[in-house]
Amino acid sequence: MCVVGDLKLDGKYGESAILICADRIIAVNPQLPDEGLMLLFEDIAEAKVKRLYGNAIFRVKKCDGQTVDLLRFTYSATDLCDAVADFITKVKDGSDIDEQLEVVKITYNNLRCFCPKCGRKLASPEADCMNCKGKGKMAEVLFGYIKPHIKMLIVSIILSIITTAMALVPPYITKMMVDDIIPNKNMSMLIAIILALMGVYLAQYGLGALRAYLLRITGDSIIVDLKKDIYAKAQYLPMKFYDKTSTGSIINRINSDTTQLQNFMLRITQEAVVQFFLMIGIIIIMLVMDWRLALFSLIPVPVVALLSRYFGKKLSPMYRRLWRRSSSISTILADTIPSIRVIKSFTNEKKTIDRFSKYVDDWMREDKSAAKTASIFPNAITFFVTCGSLLIWFIGGHYVIEGKTDLTLGILVSFISYASMFYAPVNFFASLSDSYQNALASTEKILDIITAEPEHNFGAGNAPKFLEGKVEFRNVNFSFERSKKILNDINFVIQPGETVGIVGTTGSGKSTIINLLMRFYDDYEGEILIDDINIKDIDIDFFRSRIGYVQQEPLMFRDTIFNNIAYSLPGAHVDQVINAADIANAHTFISRLPDSYDTTLGERGVGLSGGEKQRLSIARAVLKNPNLMIFDEATSAVDSETEKLIQDAIDQVIRGRTTFMIAHRLSTLKKANRILVVDKGRIIENGSHDELMALKGKYYKLINIQSMSEKVAADKEAENFE
Amino acid sequence: MPRNFIDEHQIKLTVNDKIYIDAELYTGEKFTMLEPHRLFPVSGLMKYISLIDEEGNEQLIIRNVDNLLPESKEALLSCLNERYMIPKITRLVKRTEKFLIWMWTVETDRGEFTFEIINSYQSIKILYDGRILIKDGNDNRYEIPDLYALDKRSIKLILPDV
Numbered sequence: 001m002c003v004v005g006d007l008k009l010d011g012k013y014g015e016s017a018i019l020i021c022a023d024r025i026i027a028v029n030p031q032l033p034d035e036g037l038m039l040l041f042e043d044i045a046e047a048k049v050k051r052l053y054g055n056a057i058f059r060v061k062k063c064d065g066q067t068v069d070l071l072r073f074t075y076s077a078t079d080l081c082d083a084v085a086d087f088i089t090k091v092k093d094g095s096d097i098d099e100q101l102e103v104v105k106i107t108y109n110n111l112r113c114f115c116p117k118c119g120r121k122l123a124s125p126e127a128d129c130m131n132c133k134g135k136g137k138m139a140e141v142l143f144g145y146i147k148p149h150i151k152m153l154i155v156s157i158i159l160s161i162i163t164t165a166m167a168l169v170p171p172y173i174t175k176m177m178v179d180d181i182i183p184n185k186n187m188s189m190l191i192a193i194i195l196a197l198m199g200v201y202l203a204q205y206g207l208g209a210l211r212a213y214l215l216r217i218t219g220d221s222i223i224v225d226l227k228k229d230i231y232a233k234a235q236y237l238p239m240k241f242y243d244k245t246s247t248g249s250i251i252n253r254i255n256s257d258t259t260q261l262q263n264f265m266l267r268i269t270q271e272a273v274v275q276f277f278l279m280i281g282i283i284i285i286m287l288v289m290d291w292r293l294a295l296f297s298l299i300p301v302p303v304v305a306l307l308s309r310y311f312g313k314k315l316s317p318m319y320r321r322l323w324r325r326s327s328s329i330s331t332i333l334a335d336t337i338p339s340i341r342v343i344k345s346f347t348n349e350k351k352t353i354d355r356f357s358k359y360v361d362d363w364m365r366e367d368k369s370a371a372k373t374a375s376i377f378p379n380a381i382t383f384f385v386t387c388g389s390l391l392i393w394f395i396g397g398h399y400v401i402e403g404k405t406d407l408t409l410g411i412l413v414s415f416i417s418y419a420s421m422f423y424a425p426v427n428f429f430a431s432l433s434d435s436y437q438n439a440l441a442s443t444e445k446i447l448d449i450i451t452a453e454p455e456h457n458f459g460a461g462n463a464p465k466f467l468e469g470k471v472e473f474r475n476v477n478f479s480f481e482r483s484k485k486i487l488n489d490i491n492f493v494i495q496p497g498e499t500v501g502i503v504g505t506t507g508s509g510k511s512t513i514i515n516l517l518m519r520f521y522d523d524y525e526g527e528i529l530i531d532d533i534n535i536k537d538i539d540i541d542f543f544r545s546r547i548g549y550v551q552q553e554p555l556m557f558r559d560t561i562f563n564n565i566a567y568s569l570p571g572a573h574v575d576q577v578i579n580a581a582d583i584a585n586a587h588t589f590i591s592r593l594p595d596s597y598d599t600t601l602g603e604r605g606v607g608l609s610g611g612e613k614q615r616l617s618i619a620r621a622v623l624k625n626p627n628l629m630i631f632d633e634a635t636s637a638v639d640s641e642t643e644k645l646i647q648d649a650i651d652q653v654i655r656g657r658t659t660f661m662i663a664h665r666l667s668t669l670k671k672a673n674r675i676l677v678v679d680k681g682r683i684i685e686n687g688s689h690d691e692l693m694a695l696k697g698k699y700y701k702l703i704n705i706q707s708m709s710e711k712v713a714a715d716k717e718a719e720n721f722e
Numbered sequence: 723m724p725r726n727f728i729d730e731h732q733i734k735l736t737v738n739d740k741i742y743i744d745a746e747l748y749t750g751e752k753f754t755m756l757e758p759h760r761l762f763p764v765s766g767l768m769k770y771i772s773l774i775d776e777e778g779n780e781q782l783i784i785r786n787v788d789n790l791l792p793e794s795k796e797a798l799l800s801c802l803n804e805r806y807m808i809p810k811i812t813r814l815v816k817r818t819e820k821f822l823i824w825m826w827t828v829e830t831d832r833g834e835f836t837f838e839i840i841n842s843y844q845s846i847k848i849l850y851d852g853r854i855l856i857k858d859g860n861d862n863r864y865e866i867p868d869l870y871a872l873d874k875r876s877i878k879l880i881l882p883d884v
């Protein structure tokens with residue numbers, strides 16, 4: 001087995017390697033004395049990966065007390081080196097080599113779970129890359145949204161072409177007027193022509209209205225499709241996505257980016273087509289009328305094309321920057337408005353306003369510079385194009401005055417009108433790049449969501465009839481970020497119906513264990529099994545529906561209490577809901593509210609105390625009659641009286657179910673059959689209360705500290721009462 | 723527990739083992755194998771260095787590295803430099819995109835390297851002092867001390883992302 005590091009020992013980029021055999025480790029590195037080093041496992045006291053900042057070192061402590069650094073690498077290789085260090089430690093302790101090698105191999109394969117096409121990390125080696133599979137190209141995705149409305153769009157294109165063609169009629173009539181009808185004083189022809197013209201106008205604007213209507217409703221349906229899709233997609237994105245993406249930017253994408261995109265799609269499919277035909281039509285007419293003049297009027301076109309490219313390149317980064325800024329604004333909004341209570345309590349309104357202003361100003365600065373380019377550009381183009389018409393006046397006027405060619409005044413006048421109509425599409429295509437760049441920035445962000453990898457449901461449809469509730473963690477390792485390993489080699493087995501207490505200091509990884517069990521994060525190493533089935537092989541919806549999960553901060557929706565409880569079991573019978581509320585010790589306080597179960601809660605459950613909300617969330621969890629119950633510090637934020645109420649509720653709920661209880665106050669874990677003590681991401685003790693007390697380890701210490709402080713608190717309270 | 727802020731003049735620091743440092747106080751109290759941690763690795767490189775022992779408990783805090791005795795300062799800085807690897811990007815050689823993942827090939831003060839940025843909107847952060855911090859797909863960090871000090875081509879390549 002060979003591991004290659006991407007740093008030299010002095011921290012510069014460069015390669016070096018270690019080779020691990022069954023009983024020794026060989027380091028190859030020009031910076032080691034003799035360019036290499038061989039160590040037998042038996043000479044090694046300890047092998048470990050020391051994480052630094054942005055890099056890590058593979059360190060070995062020899063039995064003689066000396067330490068040597070064998071390999072240095074960036075975070076890209078830390079997981080693998082962790083596994084290697086574990087391998088050495090375990091093999092040295094006499095574990096089976098093949099078995100341990102397998103563990104390293106799994107880690108390695110995990111690391112290599114990249115899509116061969118695009119390089120995105122996959123959930124498992126066999127998984128399809130959603131990115132490549134679902135996407136192909138941006139255009140393809142966008143076309144998917146246009147497709148259902150293609151008929152409407154074609155109809156409106158046809159309408160547009162008709163109206164455009166009609167727009168080409170009046171200048172021709174001008175020519176007839178100037179050259180023929182007026183000089184010949186043909187009154188009846190004049191009236192006929194005017195009537196015909198009126199008909200043309202009527203048709204043109206009537207159809208125009210119809211087209212505008214069709215287009216608008218089509219546009220609406222496209223935007224609705226987009227919004228629904230993104231929202232739906234967002235629901236299935238893994239927690240990892242939400243850890244990293246601000247809510248504000250997601251809201252921004254669903255709200256405003258979709259509008260941008262829809263505008264652009266309509267422009268492309270409608271106006272672009274129409275303007276294109278208009279342009280072709282005018283060019284043909286001009287060529288037929290007078291090819292020399294026509295060529296002259298085309299002179300500005302290459303200039304326009306070049307300019308358009310130039311400005312497009314300039315604008316694109318500006319729009320990306322602009323997007324970033326507007327996204328920061330929504331982020332700050334989404335962050336501060338819901339936390340208004342905190343802001344007020346720290347009288348930080350002014351600072352918050354300043355911060356917001358700063359972001360808005362930043363946006364304005366960026367928009368100003370984009371505005372400069374974006375406004376100079378179309379006008380510069382119009383300028384060039386108008387200069388073209390001066391050219392026509394000059395040359396055409398010259399011809400007419402000289403009278404040498406067959407160019408008449410009528411032709412010249414109508415030619416000028418055609419030429420000015422010709423500039424509209426040129427202008428349009430020129431400014432298209434502007435809206436294209438803008439749309440591109442939005443599209444990228446939307447695609448970011450649409451093509452993001454959703455939670456994998458490997459075991460879709462695999463729903464066992466009955467879950468006993470045996471839970472097992474096997475060699476589970478996990479980190480949110482490479483810079484810090486959160487869970488380290490977690491192993492335990494929980495028998496069906498057991499009540500397990502998980503204790504440990506804050507930040508030791510208790511909630512993370514639960515997060516993995518809930519399948520909120522899938523990219524851990526090792527296996528989690530329920531009833532000896534890997535949880536990844538069970539249908540994710542079914543699996544989660546079998547777990548009742550009560551969080552530390554109960555979140556309620558802006559809805560009635562009844563609906564909030566029934567949330568876990570849509571269509572639940574009223575009796576069931578009341579029963580669940582009763583079990584959770586919530587019925588009594590609910591029934592005392594003026595509106596009882598019909599009480600509408602404010603945002604995040606405003607209007608209830610923490611303990612009341614917590615009891616509602618327990619009721620919610622109970623209602624679905626889960627096989628597994630999880631309480632993550634459910635009682636840590638409430639007073640001791642409420643805690644007792646909640647504790648009573650919990651005692652009722654856990655009967656006959658495998659239960660995980662994370663608790664700060666160890667006294668609440670009296671009912672637990674088994675206690676897991678977590679420390680710095682490792683399980684350091686595992687056993688019953690009595691066993692752990694006899695062990696006199698960390699648990700024993702924790703218990704002592706707590707009972708002492710509880711006693712002090714009780715004494716104080718007693719004092720205060722006297 | 724009150725933090726043990728230490729007067730910079732009353733401590734002597736010597737390198738123990740690359741990233742570990744030994745400390746001796748004026749009072750004669752000695753610590754060995756302390757690991758220096760920046761409390762503000764982004765905003766205050768020379769301020770508030772916490773010295774942590776092998777059990778992970780903080781023993782001392784140094785408020786300002788610049789006030790240390792010269793030898794001590796040198797020892798501490800060499801430890802910090804070993805530990806904190808934030809290559810400074812001096813040139814952007816190549817920037818390519820594939821399905822919204824950016825591959826950057828850069829020249830840094832530690833040599834040339836290629837890394838990927840998964841999501842440019844979250845991975846590239848501009849600080850108000852003009853520094854740009856970059857986090858790659860593997861959570862490694864990089865820094866551009868001053869964008870406008872780079873060559874024109876690099877600026878042009880980076881500008882859209884900031």
Ligand SMILES: Nc1ncnc2c1ncn2[C@@H]1O[C@H](COP(=O)(O)OP(=O)(O)O)[C@@H](O)[C@H]1O
Nearest residue numbers: 243480481486505506507508509510511512513
């Ligand atoms: N979403 C996250 N992203 C990155 N790190 C996290 C995240 N959630 C938790 N952590 C880190 O994981 C560690 C364990 O957290 P947690 O399991 O919540 O601890 P606790 O034992 O208090 O429940 C903490 O150090 C925390 O900083």
Ligand SMILES: [Mg+2]
Nearest residue numbers: 510511632633
């Ligand atoms: Mg927690």
